Amino acid sequence: xxxxDCLVSAPGKAILHGEHAVVHGKVALAVSLNLRxxxxxxxxxxxxxxxxxxNIDTFVCWELSELKQLTSFLSDKxxxxxxxxxxxxxxxxxxxxxTNGNLDSSASAILAFLYIYLSLFGSGDMxxxxxxxxxxxxxxxxxxxxxxxxxxxxxxxxxxxGNIPTPLKEWEQxxxxxxxxxxxxxxxxxxxxxxxxxxPSGVDNAVGTWGGMLRFLAGKIIPLSRVxxxxxxxxxxxxxxxxxxxxxxxxxxxxxxPSIMIPVLDSVDAISCTCEKVLTEMTCEPITxxxxxxxxxxxxxxxxxLNVIGVGHPSLDTVCQVTxxxxxxxxxxxxxxxxxxxxxxxxxxxxxxxxGTMKDLRDCGYDCWETSIGGPGDSx
Amino acid sequence: xxxxDCLVSAPGKAILHGEHAVVHGKVALAVSLNLRxxxxxxxxxxxxxxxxxxNIDTFVCWELSELKQLTSFLSDKxxxxxxxxxxxxxxxxxxxxxTNGNLDSSASAILAFLYIYLSLFGSGDMxxxxxxxxxxxxxxxxxxxxxxxxxxxxxxxxxxxGNIPTPLKEWEQxxxxxxxxxxxxxxxxxxxxxxxxxxPSGVDNAVGTWGGMLRFLAGKIIPLSRVxxxxxxxxxxxxxxxxxxxxxxxxxxxxxxPSIMIPVLDSVDAISCTCEKVLTEMTCEPITxxxxxxxxxxxxxxxxxLNVIGVGHPSLDTVCQVTxxxxxxxxxxxxxxxxxxxxxxxxxxxxxxxxGTMKDLRDCGYDCWETSIGGPGDSx
Numbered sequence: 001x002x003x004x005d006c007l008v009s010a011p012g013k014a015i016l017h018g019e020h021a022v023v024h025g026k027v028a029l030a031v032s033l034n035l036r037x038x039x040x041x042x043x044x045x046x047x048x049x050x051x052x053x054x055n056i057d058t059f060v061c062w063e064l065s066e067l068k069q070l071t072s073f074l075s076d077k078x079x080x081x082x083x084x085x086x087x088x089x090x091x092x093x094x095x096x097x098x099t100n101g102n103l104d105s106s107a108s109a110i111l112a113f114l115y116i117y118l119s120l121f122g123s124g125d126m127x128x129x130x131x132x133x134x135x136x137x138x139x140x141x142x143x144x145x146x147x148x149x150x151x152x153x154x155x156x157x158x159x160x161x162g163n164i165p166t167p168l169k170e171w172e173q174x175x176x177x178x179x180x181x182x183x184x185x186x187x188x189x190x191x192x193x194x195x196x197x198x199x200p201s202g203v204d205n206a207v208g209t210w211g212g213m214l215r216f217l218a219g220k221i222i223p224l225s226r227v228x229x230x231x232x233x234x235x236x237x238x239x240x241x242x243x244x245x246x247x248x249x250x251x252x253x254x255x256x257x258p259s260i261m262i263p264v265l266d267s268v269d270a271i272s273c274t275c276e277k278v279l280t281e282m283t284c285e286p287i288t289x290x291x292x293x294x295x296x297x298x299x300x301x302x303x304x305x306l307n308v309i310g311v312g313h314p315s316l317d318t319v320c321q322v323t324x325x326x327x328x329x330x331x332x333x334x335x336x337x338x339x340x341x342x343x344x345x346x347x348x349x350x351x352x353x354x355x356g357t358m359k360d361l362r363d364c365g366y367d368c369w370e371t372s373i374g375g376p377g378d379s380x
Numbered sequence: 381x382x383x384x385d386c387l388v389s390a391p392g393k394a395i396l397h398g399e400h401a402v403v404h405g406k407v408a409l410a411v412s413l414n415l416r417x418x419x420x421x422x423x424x425x426x427x428x429x430x431x432x433x434x435n436i437d438t439f440v441c442w443e444l445s446e447l448k449q450l451t452s453f454l455s456d457k458x459x460x461x462x463x464x465x466x467x468x469x470x471x472x473x474x475x476x477x478x479t480n481g482n483l484d485s486s487a488s489a490i491l492a493f494l495y496i497y498l499s500l501f502g503s504g505d506m507x508x509x510x511x512x513x514x515x516x517x518x519x520x521x522x523x524x525x526x527x528x529x530x531x532x533x534x535x536x537x538x539x540x541x542g543n544i545p546t547p548l549k550e551w552e553q554x555x556x557x558x559x560x561x562x563x564x565x566x567x568x569x570x571x572x573x574x575x576x577x578x579x580p581s582g583v584d585n586a587v588g589t590w591g592g593m594l595r596f597l598a599g600k601i602i603p604l605s606r607v608x609x610x611x612x613x614x615x616x617x618x619x620x621x622x623x624x625x626x627x628x629x630x631x632x633x634x635x636x637x638p639s640i641m642i643p644v645l646d647s648v649d650a651i652s653c654t655c656e657k658v659l660t661e662m663t664c665e666p667i668t669x670x671x672x673x674x675x676x677x678x679x680x681x682x683x684x685x686l687n688v689i690g691v692g693h694p695s696l697d698t699v700c701q702v703t704x705x706x707x708x709x710x711x712x713x714x715x716x717x718x719x720x721x722x723x724x725x726x727x728x729x730x731x732x733x734x735x736g737t738m739k740d741l742r743d744c745g746y747d748c749w750e751t752s753i754g755g756p757g758d759s760x
Contacts, residue, residue: 259650
């Protein structure tokens, strides 16, 4: 089988509002982050399957004949997409020699690649190909880099199998898929996420697939039809943190002071809902300074709330102070306790302010990108 | 009539938790601040009545004969203590020449003095005396300096008339009154507060009279029976602010974002109730580090909430940061928007930390006192 070459990309994700509160049954808003992961699929004719992941120094090739031996473990329950094929995962772990313990990013990327490749091609004619992936996203920073990778893998392989069309018309530079195709991409990307993360929420792959903004509530993910594109600064403090430890810390604090903490979660919930309302208004009426004023106010309030629930960090306070000194408003995004912050830029924020702010943040030792949120999802 | 000399004192007040929220029907905790106002009453034999207020550069004497002319305006409805005698106030304003507009602190202090003096002595034998008042409290900083003054005036004059006893036994250094006497002092002090402030809540004079801690909810003031004495730093940023403007700002913010703000007020309410519970526990079980940990946590959370409701100020952020750098926890107290902050000191906070913190705060241009909260009220 020969496949057509293709180039697909998927965005990262940021949590605009509702991180942590979502664990306690409140609304969260996840947005696409226009730092993208790109995947190029190229057909080969030498019977090899290769993967190049320069961001994580991973370059591996296998003979098709080796991979074919693994297909005997494939169960044929394709409709049962909710669950991973545990037998296949086990065999793949043996195949790449990581039978026990946690996977490093290289091993988990390879495992996700092989799982989706074999699941989609294993029962038929297996193509010889090279997949090369590079990304603008830092890994392990809570920005959905693994999901963007899984989404790209799923989209490229589904195109290659013909399960979904290549939506690109000749005269177009980029193309996107219809709703049904996106759902198929998303469900395969979710398999990849499960291999990489164990028990993911499904938000990251949904944002990578649909882009724009998603409302996430009690496990249900609803893509919002229209949102404006917002300019932001994304700052990575590079302070390492454990999401698991932070989630546990919030839970402990709620258990210790429920009468104080539960209203704070309710307020965060209302922030997410108010933000969604304002963003929706911005798509159907002229955008004014007032819209931005409210968005800034919501960011400030939520940042205080996140400090209250115990997931702040001095490095994030610094991000807020440095940007506030230039009239900009920031909050942590994701797990907190370090990690990343987002800063809203107004349409009138000029490049002097922007460059100065980015310099100040970099002088603190942080990485900083000017990008946007709310942009398109997975595209060809 | 000759009066016995006496020396009385009353504490200032600070709001521990619940400022602003109390305006919206939530619990507030007011505590006595051991920066005190002292009043010395000395009998004279030259037929003069004099008042010396060195803190506000006010030194005035009247002939008893002048003051006697004013007593013809006295209504005889002594039982009607809830309302000011409007006719007397009008005549007194004419007498001291401040018939229209707002009163400065000197004029309002004189007016309160004359009102209480004439109300208590005017229908009988009027004594010739000198009242001298000095205070450790800054004026106009929201620390109840005017209430402490009114409480001292009421206590000294009520002692002089014999309406309440001089509680001091010969072998005692200081003495206090019984509940009924305190209620009488408080009601006269409230009259003084009305003259000075127009429409006071009654909290400041109640704290000045009872000391310790008061629970204030929906206009009802309940003195708490026992509270521990807590060491604090009190910092006056000296940033001027208008309580009226700040109260209006909070109201606007609640009206604009009710679903976000009302839960925050609920959380503040729970902070006050939790704090009251912890302080009560501290009086009936051994005080541990955990008690202080929770008190610190409540301070931090409330400071975030006060920022959320819009009454923070960069100067107050600085107080928090400067003290946090030494492991201490601070919040604004009172109206916010500048004004004062309180910092909790732990039993183990050593004098090096203390002196260093005070130096840092003074280097910012702030006034700073080491004092305590929860101490005794009005005493002889």
